[in-house]
Amino acid sequence: MDDIILSLQEITKVYDNGVFANRKVSIDFKKGEIHSVVGENGAGKSTIMKIAFGMEKQSEGQIVYKGKPVQFENSMEAIKLGIGMVHQHFMLIPSFTVAQSIVLGNEPVKNKFFVDYNQATKKATELAKKYNFEIDVKAKIETLSVGAKQKVEILKTLYQDAEVIILDEPTAVLTPQETDALFIELKKFRELGHTVIFISHKLNEVKQISDRITIMKNGESCGTYNACDISIEKMTELIVGRELSTSFEDIKKKLDNTKAVLAVENLEIKTTKKHTLNNINFTVKSGEILGIAGVQGNGQSELIQAIAGMRSFTSGSIHLNDVDISTIPIKQRRQKGLAYIPEDRMQDGIAANASISDNIISTYYDSPEISGKVFMKNKSIRTIADNLISKFSVKTTSAKTKIGSLSGGNIQKVVVAREYQTDPQLLIAEQPTRGIDIGSANFIHNQLIDLRNEGRAILLVSADLTEVMDLSDKLIVMYDGEIVAYFESTNDVTDKDLGLYMLGVKKQSEEEIRRAYRV
Numbered sequence: 001m002d003d004i005i006l007s008l009q010e011i012t013k014v015y016d017n018g019v020f021a022n023r024k025v026s027i028d029f030k031k032g033e034i035h036s037v038v039g040e041n042g043a044g045k046s047t048i049m050k051i052a053f054g055m056e057k058q059s060e061g062q063i064v065y066k067g068k069p070v071q072f073e074n075s076m077e078a079i080k081l082g083i084g085m086v087h088q089h090f091m092l093i094p095s096f097t098v099a100q101s102i103v104l105g106n107e108p109v110k111n112k113f114f115v116d117y118n119q120a121t122k123k124a125t126e127l128a129k130k131y132n133f134e135i136d137v138k139a140k141i142e143t144l145s146v147g148a149k150q151k152v153e154i155l156k157t158l159y160q161d162a163e164v165i166i167l168d169e170p171t172a173v174l175t176p177q178e179t180d181a182l183f184i185e186l187k188k189f190r191e192l193g194h195t196v197i198f199i200s201h202k203l204n205e206v207k208q209i210s211d212r213i214t215i216m217k218n219g220e221s222c223g224t225y226n227a228c229d230i231s232i233e234k235m236t237e238l239i240v241g242r243e244l245s246t247s248f249e250d251i252k253k254k255l256d257n258t259k260a261v262l263a264v265e266n267l268e269i270k271t272t273k274k275h276t277l278n279n280i281n282f283t284v285k286s287g288e289i290l291g292i293a294g295v296q297g298n299g300q301s302e303l304i305q306a307i308a309g310m311r312s313f314t315s316g317s318i319h320l321n322d323v324d325i326s327t328i329p330i331k332q333r334r335q336k337g338l339a340y341i342p343e344d345r346m347q348d349g350i351a352a353n354a355s356i357s358d359n360i361i362s363t364y365y366d367s368p369e370i371s372g373k374v375f376m377k378n379k380s381i382r383t384i385a386d387n388l389i390s391k392f393s394v395k396t397t398s399a400k401t402k403i404g405s406l407s408g409g410n411i412q413k414v415v416v417a418r419e420y421q422t423d424p425q426l427l428i429a430e431q432p433t434r435g436i437d438i439g440s441a442n443f444i445h446n447q448l449i450d451l452r453n454e455g456r457a458i459l460l461v462s463a464d465l466t467e468v469m470d471l472s473d474k475l476i477v478m479y480d481g482e483i484v485a486y487f488e489s490t491n492d493v494t495d496k497d498l499g500l501y502m503l504g505v506k507k508q509s510e511e512e513i514r515r516a517y518r519v
Contacts, residue, residue: 005031005195006164011061013047021047022219029195034186036198036206039216039239040437042407045199049166053085054078084162086153094142099124101141102155127155132188146296147178166197171205173296173463175499183209201438203232215239240439248470253453255287261426261457267316269302276302278482281517284457291472292461295502299481300461304430308340309333337425341415341432349415352404357385359403360418388417409440416444427451430461465495476516477501486516
């Protein structure tokens with residue numbers, strides 16, 4: 001067909017250990033369309049896109065680009081032919097300007113040897129103007145917002161004359177306003193004849209932006225559908241094999257006699273240049289989920305690190321069940337009832353080369369239940385690990401399996417299971433479902449609700465507004481190291497309004513914000 005620009009035909013990928021990532025996957029991408037690829041973690045969508053971009057080689061099957069069979073040895077060959085990919089984690093040098101970043105690897109030169117920075121700035125400006133990207137090409141990357149950095153990544157791809165643009169989870173850390181702006185730009189690409197391949201777990205966005213949608217499960221294609229012909233409910237059913245409940249209001253219990261479990265008062269982190277955190281005050285009660293919304297880089301990570309004991313702060317106090325934990329070590333904080341699901345599960349959440357069972361007991365390995373006077377109680381450890389693997393539906397053949405070999409969703413389940421097992425008074429859940437599929441995310445959400453209903457206090461930090469709005473009882477918004485809004489109910493604010501607070505466009509009065517500590 002003349003309108004097919006990229007065709008993946010009967011693609012199979014088998015790794016050296018015998019694991020099938022893809023089995024005879026066939027997908028056609030049309031010129032001038034937005035085509036989404038969705039599926040659970042481990043469904044094979046990332047692998048199939050890496051094959052299309054030359055990062056992986058297929059074991060069987062054929063790639064046809066513009067009617068001709070191609071075999072990419074690496075991603076540079078794909079780029080030269082007109083296929084570009086914008087990865088979920090930005091690949092930008094903070095000290096570079098926008099213009100330098102856009103032309104990197106293909107810089108204009110003068111006198112044969114020297115980079116022509118004036119020409120680079122001119123080309124970057126023209127490119128941004130062509131695609132209606134409002135961005136200062138002379139600004140340094142380190143000064144940009146997350147949304148602006150994503151624009152730079154896309155412009156880098158367009159500068160290489162990409163006709164097919166693969167976007168991996170492009171809205172993961174964007175506000176609703178930034179997402180809307182991105183979608184306007186993607187539609188512009190489509191009008192200019194570009195093909196956009198959109199990878200996302202956010203099915204409402206997939207439904208909104210796509211012309212066609214391919215659904216993958218267990219390394220195979222479940223078919224390609226016109227977006228207008230398939231509902232979000234049907235997509236969910238095809239992806240996970242069952243319908244999922246996305247409303248938690250009906251299962252949230254109303255608890256009496258709640259008390260403040262966590263109290264953060266006048267917390268500040270001050271550096272030589274500015275306040276990283278400035279006058280932070282809030283409480284989290286038992287049987288309550290307090291959500292923290294905000295664009296990444298506005299102090300949320302520093303706040304959580306301070307509460308968890310991973311960094312010091314300039315002034316203020318942190319109380320857990322009326323006990324000042326401001327200066328005590330991490331282990332003692334855990335002994336007093338604090339549990340923590342970290343943002344980066346691979347760096348802070350697990351020991352990748354250790355077994356699942358070792359990771360499951362890693363934060364309470366010296367408890368009498370599993371630690372004897374001389375030796376560890378292996379039978380008890382095995383029982384605990386097997387029970388949690390079963391309860392949390394971790395896909396593995398054995399508790400002895402190295403945790404690093406699991407999918408992202410299953411690793412996250414192990415981390416959540418470990419923190420759940422410690423019977424916490426306060427659970428900090430930082431980006432608890434980032435980068436995992438909707439089935440695993442739904443399961444973890446239900447575990448958080450269960451803990452809340454048991455009277456635990458939960459502090460939820462998430463860049464996913466749907467997650468933070470659906471789960472939270474109360475909500476604060478952070479911008480530039482400060483709390484700029486507090487809502488006693490998520491019913492009191494829309495996601496669009498929330499985005500304005502997250503971008504610093506709106507801010508509540510000091511009296512309204514102080515209620516976050518007093519209530």
